[in-house]
Amino acid sequence: MIYVFGEPPQWLIDVVKELDEDIVRVNDCNVPPHSVIISVSNPCMAKGSVVISLLPYGETIPIQRGTARGILSTIINLVKRIGNTRSIDEALLLLGLAKTEVVSTIGMTEVIVKDRVIPGSIYTITVLNTGEGKCTVALGRGTARGTLILDSLITLLLSNGGDIYIAKGDLVLELMALSMIFNINLTHSNPPY
Numbered sequence: 715m716i717y718v719f720g721e722p723p724q725w726l727i728d729v730v731k732e733l734d735e736d737i738v739r740v741n742d743c744n745v746p747p748h749s750v751i752i753s754v755s756n757p758c759m760a761k762g763s764v765v766i767s768l769l770p771y772g773e774t775i776p777i778q779r780g781t782a783r784g785i786l787s788t789i790i791n792l793v794k795r796i797g798n799t800r801s802i803d804e805a806l807l808l809l810g811l812a813k814t815e816v817v818s819t820i821g822m823t824e825v826i827v828k829d830r831v832i833p834g835s836i837y838t839i840t841v842l843n844t845g846e847g848k849c850t851v852a853l854g855r856g857t858a859r860g861t862l863i864l865d866s867l868i869t870l871l872l873s874n875g876g877d878i879y880i881a882k883g884d885l886v887l888e889l890m891a892l893s894m895i896f897n898i899n900l901t902h903s904n905p906p907y
Contacts, residue, residue, distance in 0.1 A: 716786070717745045720754025726768070729782045733790060748798060748895055750789055752777075764789050764891045775890055785887065792888050793895075802842065802849075802896040803877075809888055811840065811879035816872065823864045824857075825871075829880055831856035838885040839864070842898075843876030850874040850901045851889050866902075874901070 716735050718726075719742070730737050745751050747762035757771045766789065767774040777785050796805045815828040831837060833856050840851040852871045854862030864871065886902060893900035 715749070716790075717749055717751040718754060719743055719751060719758050720756060722752065722754055723768075725779050726752065726754075726782060729786060732783065733787055735790060748793055748796070750786075750793055761897065762895055764793065764894050773894065775887070788887055789891050792891050796892075796895075802844065802892055802898055805892050805896070806840075806842065806879050809881070809885060809892070810883075811838070811881040811885070814839075814878050814880045816878060819868050820861060822867050822869075824861050825854070825864065825868060826861050827878075827880060831860060831862055832882070833858045835882055836884055837862055838881050838883065838889070839871065840879045840889060841871055841874040841876050842879060843874050844898075845876075846874075847898050848874050848876070848901065849889065849893055849898045851886055852902070853884060853886065870901070 715738055716730050717738050717740050719740055727737060743758040743760040745760050745763050749763040751758060751760050751763055751765055753765060753767040758765055765774045767776055770776040796808050799805045816825050817828055818826040835856045837854045839854055840849055842849045850871050852864045852866045854864045857863060890900060
């Protein structure tokens with residue numbers, strides 16, 4: 715079920731139907747936790763839910779006609795996967811992220827992690843500090859030396875202090891959604907969405 719705040723355009727209704735979801739129109743942003751709400755033309759802050767918007771507002775995930783299907787599909791699958799999980803730690807594990815350690819750093823953008831990495835593969839590495847409600851995320855590419863070349867400076871990633879998680883693949887969109895659900899401040903050097 716997708717909640718919609720405002721009058722949705724026909725293309726958005728069609729995309730939601732393609733994804734086999736129902737649309738529920740609402741007059742405000744008070745929706746149940748772990749929901750997906752699309753804000754059509756007004757800012758909307760729904761605590762504990764993923765807010766997607768047709769116009770770029772602060773802490774929302776913006777969509778357009780060309781990106782709507784992919785982003786909505788990813789978010790819907792994420793919300794179903796994590797169910798009523800109570801902590802972001804548990805949600806990260808359900809998403810496939812595993813705890814790791816940074817063994818060493820090389821220069822300003824290269825790290826060696828405890829886990830083995832595949833050369834050429836993309837990895838999501840995140841540092842979660844639940845005590846401060848912060849999460850820092852970066853993407854890295856595996857090298858033949860067994861290191862990760864990050865898309866940001868190591869200092870940005872590690873300055874957060876906390877538990878380090880890693881997963882193969884680009885999970886930045888999923889982490890953006892989780893940060894909304896669990897009210898965590900997410901930092902990324904190059905916001906992709």
